[in-house]
Amino acid sequence: MQGEPQVVGRPLGKLLIRTSDKLARGEAQVINLGDRLFYALTRGLAFCVIFLVLLLVADLFRGSWEAMRQFGLKFLVGTTWDPVARQFGTLPTIIGTLVKASIALILAVPISIGSAIFISFYTPKWLRPVLSYPIELLAAIPSIIFGLWGIFVMVPVIRVIQVWLKANFGWFPLFDGPAVYGVGVLSGSVILAIMITPIIAAISRDILLMVPRTQIEGMLALGATKWEAIWKVALPYARTGLLGAVILGLGRAVGETMAVTMVGGNSFDLIHSLFDPVHSMASQIASEFAEATYSLYVSSLVYVGLVLFGITIVISLLAQLLLWRLSKGRIAILE
Amino acid sequence: MKIKGFPIVTAVAALLLSGTMALAACPSKGVKEMTGAGATFPYPLYSKMFSEYNKLCNVKVNYQSIGSGGGIRQLQELTVDFGGSDGIMDDKQKSQAKGGPVLHIPTVSGAVAVVQNLPGVRSGQLKLTTEVLAGIYLKTINNWNDTRIKALNPAVKLPDLAIAVVHRSDGSGTTFIFTNYLSKVSQEWKDKVGFATSVNWPGDVGGKGNEGVANSVKQIPGAIGYVELAYAKQNNIPWAQLRNKAGRYLEPSLEGAALAADQPDLPDHMEVMVTDSPNPKAYPITGFTWLLVYENQKDEAKADAVARLAWWMIHEGQQYALPLEYATLKGSAMKKTESLVKRINVSGRPVLK
Numbered sequence: 001m002q003g004e005p006q007v008v009g010r011p012l013g014k015l016l017i018r019t020s021d022k023l024a025r026g027e028a029q030v031i032n033l034g035d036r037l038f039y040a041l042t043r044g045l046a047f048c049v050i051f052l053v054l055l056l057v058a059d060l061f062r063g064s065w066e067a068m069r070q071f072g073l074k075f076l077v078g079t080t081w082d083p084v085a086r087q088f089g090t091l092p093t094i095i096g097t098l099v100k101a102s103i104a105l106i107l108a109v110p111i112s113i114g115s116a117i118f119i120s121f122y123t124p125k126w127l128r129p130v131l132s133y134p135i136e137l138l139a140a141i142p143s144i145i146f147g148l149w150g151i152f153v154m155v156p157v158i159r160v161i162q163v164w165l166k167a168n169f170g171w172f173p174l175f176d177g178p179a180v181y182g183v184g185v186l187s188g189s190v191i192l193a194i195m196i197t198p199i200i201a202a203i204s205r206d207i208l209l210m211v212p213r214t215q216i217e218g219m220l221a222l223g224a225t226k227w228e229a230i231w232k233v234a235l236p237y238a239r240t241g242l243l244g245a246v247i248l249g250l251g252r253a254v255g256e257t258m259a260v261t262m263v264g265g266n267s268f269d270l271i272h273s274l275f276d277p278v279h280s281m282a283s284q285i286a287s288e289f290a291e292a293t294y295s296l297y298v299s300s301l302v303y304v305g306l307v308l309f310g311i312t313i314v315i316s317l318l319a320q321l322l323l324w325r326l327s328k329g330r331i332a333i334l335e
Numbered sequence: 336m337k338i339k340g341f342p343i344v345t346a347v348a349a350l351l352l353s354g355t356m357a358l359a360a361c362p363s364k365g366v367k368e369m370t371g372a373g374a375t376f377p378y379p380l381y382s383k384m385f386s387e388y389n390k391l392c393n394v395k396v397n398y399q400s401i402g403s404g405g406g407i408r409q410l411q412e413l414t415v416d417f418g419g420s421d422g423i424m425d426d427k428q429k430s431q432a433k434g435g436p437v438l439h440i441p442t443v444s445g446a447v448a449v450v451q452n453l454p455g456v457r458s459g460q461l462k463l464t465t466e467v468l469a470g471i472y473l474k475t476i477n478n479w480n481d482t483r484i485k486a487l488n489p490a491v492k493l494p495d496l497a498i499a500v501v502h503r504s505d506g507s508g509t510t511f512i513f514t515n516y517l518s519k520v521s522q523e524w525k526d527k528v529g530f531a532t533s534v535n536w537p538g539d540v541g542g543k544g545n546e547g548v549a550n551s552v553k554q555i556p557g558a559i560g561y562v563e564l565a566y567a568k569q570n571n572i573p574w575a576q577l578r579n580k581a582g583r584y585l586e587p588s589l590e591g592a593a594l595a596a597d598q599p600d601l602p603d604h605m606e607v608m609v610t611d612s613p614n615p616k617a618y619p620i621t622g623f624t625w626l627l628v629y630e631n632q633k634d635e636a637k638a639d640a641v642a643r644l645a646w647w648m649i650h651e652g653q654q655y656a657l658p659l660e661y662a663t664l665k666g667s668a669m670k671k672t673e674s675l676v677k678r679i680n681v682s683g684r685p686v687l688k
């Protein structure tokens with residue numbers, strides 16, 4: 001049974017690998033006009049994307065030049081945002097953005113990966129769409145809707161929770177803030193968590209569904225329980241993909257504007273507790289751009305945009321690094 | 336024709352006036368389209384006015400409500416025929432305007448209501464002075480049972496409740512008017528915070544837009560905030576009475592807002608914030624919104640169209656202001672605005688005669 005197909009298969013496989021290697025290196029042997037055109041077209045489009053990114057970076061630099069000359073890197077550690085005194089520093093917003101996104105991840109990751117596991121491994125095939133559809137629907141809701149829902153429904157609930165937390169656990173520094181406001185770090189984080197959960201869940205589900213059934217069946221055949229098979233085989237197999245899903249969620253959380261503006265409280269003070277109102281970078285830009293009346297003000301807002309762009313790049317680089325580390329330590333079944 | 340509430344000095348003046356108004360309704364030199372951009376605050380009114388103007392003259396006016404800052408930038412770059420702004424251009428902005436001197440033509444004014452959430456206190460019951468309001472926004476007055484608030488409200492039962500200060504987090508003309516008012520009446524506010532479309536607030540919560548502020552005020556017990564009068568009215572948010580410069584306590588109203596601009600010492604160029612008006616019947620937190628138009632125009636047809644549109648907006652157009660909760664131009668403000676519109680010229684020749 002193993003003999004014959006392998007003899008035929010091996011050279012073919014090698015040939016395919018060689019061609020794909022060359023394709024990957026961009027030196028494919030172009031045979032006819034159609035191939036040549038297609039190659040030129042895709043190459044053009046690929047450069048187009050790179051060009052767009054470069055253009056964006058260049059424009060961000062150009063736009064923020066005035067603020068950079070004025071404030072330099074102190075902009076990143078400055079804690080005053082005062083359009084009247086023409087003094088701009090963005091540390092509180094950077095911290096606000098990162099803290100809210102991190103708490104959102106902590107809340108969203110277990111829920112989304114848990115639901116993805118359930119849908120992929122415990123749900124009969126016919127039932128999957130019934131469970132998946134609401135997740136996809138959630139992912140498609142515009143953020144302003146989340147924001148409105150947040151203001152009218154979520155914030156009053158969070159306020160009650162915050163007041164209770166402060167009354168009972170006020171000695172804990174994170175709960176020693178203006179609980180009665182309702183809007184603030186916690187509300188912002190929760191709304192972000194709700195918004196990124198469907199994204200992480202939908203992608204994780206697709207990735208988990210791609211784990212070969214044979215891997216899991218093999219594990220079961222060896223006497224593992226289903227839980228062990230999922231925990232020890234499926235999740236490690238899918239972890240790079242899952243990490244990618246989480247990073248996408250984080251990206252959305254960092255860049256989210258509308259909903260988080262509506263429930264975040266938007267203060268420029270440094271935060272000390274979970275209940276403090278705080279701005280985030282994207283919402284600050286969106287809120288103030290229209291009425292920014294002089295050029296240094298506009299330039300400072302563009303500078304915030306550049307910093308946000310930088311943060312996004314750092315996050316994705318860290319993710320790449322993490323993926324690289326993970327793939328080096330891959331378990332044997334993947335080789 | 337809207338000449339009600341207009342002090343008619345002599346019959347001759349009235350005749351002359353109605354004569355010019357009849358002349359000036361529609362563009363006469365073939366312009367079929369105009370573009371403007373700027374302030375969001377007057378947008379509901381402008382879109383109503385421009386739709387009526389389109390019916391009347393078959394001239395389409397596109398107004399993009401991108402904010403005062405954007406309006407000023409587009410006017411500077413000559414990409415629009417007129418700008419809209421809730422604030423006055425500063426000298427640097429004026430120097431960057433590529434078309435020369437810019438006229439600030441007021442169209443209507445708006446009032447800002449101070450709203451609060453105080454259990455047991457009805458709308459219009461709470462009285463505040465400028466000093467106390469500034470103290471609250473500076474966070475030097477932190478509790479509703481502060482003696483300074485109590486002294487103004489002997490009849491009101493004020494609770495022992497922390498004051499949560501709510502402000503706009505987005506740049507806005509409303510904030511400009513409100514902080515301008517506080518700067519005029521409180522030296523401490525002027526030194527520490529100042530006025531602009533967005534400032535460095537001493538505290539507490541920022542809400543996006545009128546709806547954001549209104550919701551935070553409605554939901555947080557002990558909150559105080561400021562919103563456009565129209566928004567406070569439509570949403571039944573309890574508001575406070577404010578003491579004006581003459582010492583009278585007034586609830587926010589359109590009449591009070593209109594009278595704020597009716598004062599003797601208005602400058603001819605109308606680049607003035609009418610907050611804290613000396614008029615004894617004026618509500619103190621009131622401000623104009625302006626059309627920004629180049630005084631010296633190049634294109635005769637465009638100049639004619641813009642001037643006639645502006646003229647129509649400050650006369651016939653005013654009838655749409657009250658239903659949409661904007662205060663109309665009155666008295667001396669109207670007269671000075673008319674002469675401003677008449678200054679629009681092409682190489683020295685005024686467009687409207």
